[in-house]
Amino acid sequence: MNPIIKAENLSFSYPGDEESKPVKALRGVSFEIPEGSFTAILGHNGSGKSTLAKLLCMVNLPDSGRLWVAGREITAPDATERDILEARRDVGMVFQNPDNQIVATIVEEDVAFGCENLGIPPAEIRERVDAALAAVGMSEYARKQTYNLSGGQKQRVAIAGTIAMNRRCVIFDESTAMLDPMGRREVMDIIAKLNREQGVTVLLITHHMNEAAAADRIIVMNQGQIYLDGSPREVFGKPAAMWAAGLDVPQTTELAYKLRQKGLDVPLYLFDAESCAEAVAEAVRRRSGKSAGGGKTGS
Amino acid sequence: MNAIELKNVTFTYGKHMPGAVPALDDVSIQVKSGGITGLIGHTGSGKSTLVQMLNGLLKPDSGTVLLDGIDIWAEPKKIREVRFKAGLVMQYPEYQLFAETAAEDIAFGPRNMGLEGEELDRRVREAARFAGLSEEILGKSPFDLSGGQKRRVALAGVIAMSPKILILDEPAAGLDPEGRRDILGGVKRFSRESGTTVLIVSHSMEDMAMYCDDVIVMAHAKILMHRPTAEVFSRAEELAAVGLDVPLITRVAAALRKNGVDIGLDVYTVDYAADKILGML
Numbered sequence: 174m175n176p177i178i179k180a181e182n183l184s185f186s187y188p189g190d191e192e193s194k195p196v197k198a199l200r201g202v203s204f205e206i207p208e209g210s211f212t213a214i215l216g217h218n219g220s221g222k223s224t225l226a227k228l229l230c231m232v233n234l235p236d237s238g239r240l241w242v243a244g245r246e247i248t249a250p251d252a253t254e255r256d257i258l259e260a261r262r263d264v265g266m267v268f269q270n271p272d273n274q275i276v277a278t279i280v281e282e283d284v285a286f287g288c289e290n291l292g293i294p295p296a297e298i299r300e301r302v303d304a305a306l307a308a309v310g311m312s313e314y315a316r317k318q319t320y321n322l323s324g325g326q327k328q329r330v331a332i333a334g335t336i337a338m339n340r341r342c343v344i345f346d347e348s349t350a351m352l353d354p355m356g357r358r359e360v361m362d363i364i365a366k367l368n369r370e371q372g373v374t375v376l377l378i379t380h381h382m383n384e385a386a387a388a389d390r391i392i393v394m395n396q397g398q399i400y401l402d403g404s405p406r407e408v409f410g411k412p413a414a415m416w417a418a419g420l421d422v423p424q425t426t427e428l429a430y431k432l433r434q435k436g437l438d439v440p441l442y443l444f445d446a447e448s449c450a451e452a453v454a455e456a457v458r459r460r461s462g463k464s465a466g467g468g469k470t471g472s
Numbered sequence: 473m474n475a476i477e478l479k480n481v482t483f484t485y486g487k488h489m490p491g492a493v494p495a496l497d498d499v500s501i502q503v504k505s506g507g508i509t510g511l512i513g514h515t516g517s518g519k520s521t522l523v524q525m526l527n528g529l530l531k532p533d534s535g536t537v538l539l540d541g542i543d544i545w546a547e548p549k550k551i552r553e554v555r556f557k558a559g560l561v562m563q564y565p566e567y568q569l570f571a572e573t574a575a576e577d578i579a580f581g582p583r584n585m586g587l588e589g590e591e592l593d594r595r596v597r598e599a600a601r602f603a604g605l606s607e608e609i610l611g612k613s614p615f616d617l618s619g620g621q622k623r624r625v626a627l628a629g630v631i632a633m634s635p636k637i638l639i640l641d642e643p644a645a646g647l648d649p650e651g652r653r654d655i656l657g658g659v660k661r662f663s664r665e666s667g668t669t670v671l672i673v674s675h676s677m678e679d680m681a682m683y684c685d686d687v688i689v690m691a692h693a694k695i696l697m698h699r700p701t702a703e704v705f706s707r708a709e710e711l712a713a714v715g716l717d718v719p720l721i722t723r724v725a726a727a728l729r730k731n732g733v734d735i736g737l738d739v740y741t742v743d744y745a746a747d748k749i750l751g752m753l
Contacts, residue, residue: 193616217648218619269646323515350646353515353675355715380648383720419650424678424720424742431746437753446720450727453749457733460753 175244176205177263177342177374178229183238185224198224200397201238208341211368211375213385213405216394217419222378225394226344229376230264231257243341262291265335269347271327280322280330281306281315287338298337305336308371309363325356329363336367342374343367349384361387382409382423386444393418406442425449432456473541475637475669476503476526481535483521495521497693499535508663508670510680510701513690514715519673522690523639526671527558540636556585559635563642565626569614574605574625577614581633599632602662604654620651627655631662638662639671644679652676656683678719681705681740689716702738721745 183202189195199221206212216222227233228240231247234257239248242260246252268274277283281302288298306312309329314322319330328348335343345364349357361384368375377388385391391408393401395418401408409415412422412430422430422441428449429439437456443449483496495518503509513519524530525537528544528551537544544554559581562568571577578596587595600610603624614622623643630638640659644652656672660683663670674680680687680701687704689696691714697704704711708718708726718740725739728749735748 218651220648325515347646351642353513353715354677354717355514357675358717380646382649419648421649425724427742428721428724428745428749431742432749435750437750446723446727450724450731450733453724454728454731454733457749457752 175208176241177208177243178204178206179239179241180204180228181239183225183228183235183240185228185233185235187224198397199228199235202397202399203238204392204399204402206342206374206376208374209368209372210390211365211377211388212390212392213377213379213388214392214394215379215382215385215408215420216400220394220418221397222394223346224397226266226346226376226378229342230266230344231261262338263341265338265340265343267328267331267335267343267345267348269350271324271331271351274331275319275327278318278320280311280317280319283319283330284333284337287334291338301337301339302333305333308336308367309333310359323356324352325359328352328356328360332360332363332367336371336373340373342376344376344378346378347380348377349379349381357381357384382421382426383444386423393420405444409444410441412441428453436460473505474502474538475505475540476501476671477536477538477541478522478525479536479538481522481525481532481537483525483530483533485521487533494693496525496532499693499695501688501695501698503669503671503688505540505669506663506667507685508660508672508683510684510687511671511673511690512675512677512680512687512716513696517690517714518693519690520641523560523641523671523673526637526639527560528554529560556633557635558637558639559630559633561627561630561638561640561643563645566614566619566622569622569625572613573611574614574617574621574628575600575610577625578610578628578632581629585633595632595634596628599628602631602665603628603658620647620654623647623651624655624658627658634666635668637669637671639673641673642675643672644674644676652679659683677705677717681719681722689714691715702740705740706737708737 181203183199185199186195186197214222228235243263245256245260247257247260275283276286284302284305285298288301306315309332311329349360364375367373379385386405391405392399400418409422409426412426415422423444425443426441429441432439439452439456443452478499478501481496481499482494484492484494486492511519539557569577575596578599579592582592582595605624643655684701686700688698705718705722711718721742722740725735725737728735739745
């Protein structure tokens with residue numbers, strides 16, 4: 174599959190001033206994101222995740238290195254402002270704070286806002302907005318006021334905006350951080366659906382290890398570089414490395430790790446309660462069976 | 473004595489508007505002195521309204537708010553003193569830093585209380601210690617600090633006022649796991665060493681499970697339950713019914729019981745679960 178994003182040796186520093194030195198936020202980052210994939214990006218605060226996101230949606234341009242978005246090299250020496258504007262149309266972003274990205278007072282007007290800026294004909298905007306609201310399960314709120322919505326609903330409206338604009342890739346920058354558990358579930362369900370049913374490439378920046386476990390792939394950033402890169406199974410299979418980078422693993426993995434230290438054979442990569450519990454129960458039975466058979470007080 | 477007591481508190485925003493519904497509907501709670509209490513509830517359940525009742529930012533339409541047994545609205549002119557007594561750390565407090573150095577920012581509150589000189593200095597240093605801020609950080613501009621450090625400066629600014637009650641609204645939102653441990657660990661140390669009553673509002677069930685002695689659950693402007701942490705999280709179905717959740721490890725315990733390995737349902741930390749499972753072997 175063609176990569177929608179390809180990064181080669183990206184570096185970026187925030188400029189310093191009289192008092193502070195420049196901060197190297199990214200130091201030579203390379204990766205490819207296949208179109209239609211679902212990638213989580215983890216890393217402690219200051220690890221370079223958000224800087225990377227800003228490069229990928231072209232808010233900032235890298236100091237050095239090469240970046241391709243949807244087949245165009247935006248770092249090419251002959252790339253124009255126009256090329257970058259074109260490339261930006263393919264990548265959308267949903268931020269952390271729901272209140273920072275709702276611009277209109279009526280839900281459907283908010284969803285239409287981006288399309289209007291793209292100069293799409295009104296009849297087509299109507300169709301796109303209706304379809305986008307249906308995709309996030311907010312059709313019945315189309316004519317409602319945006320300020321009355323819950324945080325989760327506002328995030329879904331923001332996602333609908335990216336769908337209406339036909340974004341091929343959407344970056345979610347801690348989009349669930351401010352939501353209650355139900356809001357978080359709603360938004361995570363919509364993100365998964367967006368990826369699965371509409372084929373949109375998803376990049377999910379998060380501090381929630383359970384959310385990252387839902388992705389196909391996890392990239393872990395540390396000190397401006399890629400620290401780990403693999404499937405959730407591979408990445409969370411190295412709990413000690415995650416802890417060393419100031420991160421966590423899902424509680425199911427942590428439990429398995431602690432049980433394995435005492436010789437119970439439970440896999441580290443079961444991320445939902447049911448499969449983890451089944452494996453633990455199985456391991457407990459195996460162990461108890463063995464000790465009973467070993468001549469201890471069996472029943 | 474109860475550090476916090478609400479008796480039949482009712483409050484409605486814009487109560488003269490048609491269709492106004494109460495944000496707090498006949499709410500009564502009692503929070504004992506010296507512990508860490510969690511406050512959870514879905515968006516719009518009334519948590520933030522309740523919190524603003526405690527330091528007199530909002531006044532109940534009816535009912536009484538007592539801190540240390542004293543009705544805070546008995547003498548409305550003295551409400552400013554209540555605000556020194558109940559320190560509130562709001563959401564994303566790092567946006568409220570403004571002084572030239574972290575130390576100056578921390579000193580702002582206690583200075584407004586009339587403290588100066590050595591006492592002021594002592595308060596700042598002690599608060600910084602609880603918040604895990606080094607001497608070096610104290611001299612820096614807030615703009616040069618990381619998000620987690622800024623958040624801890626804001627926390628220290630409230631601790632430095634030596635509140636009797638410390639209220640934190642989503643203290644760890646947006647922080648990475650280490651940042652969460654730093655700030656919540658600091659709050660716990662502060663509460664244990666100083667005996668200050670702490671109330672934490674959060675959507676993170678895992679954090680609540682790790683740091684709170686008891687948990688108040690709000691739903692639809694009412695108190696659904698107020699019980700010890702283990703008991704609250706053992707009632708997973710009731711929590712789910714009001715849009716809340718239990719920690720993943722609590723769900724593992726429930727699933728284990730279905731698979732014939734019963735370690736109880738009052739499981740809310742990984743260490744406890746692991747010990748229980750290993751104890752069965």
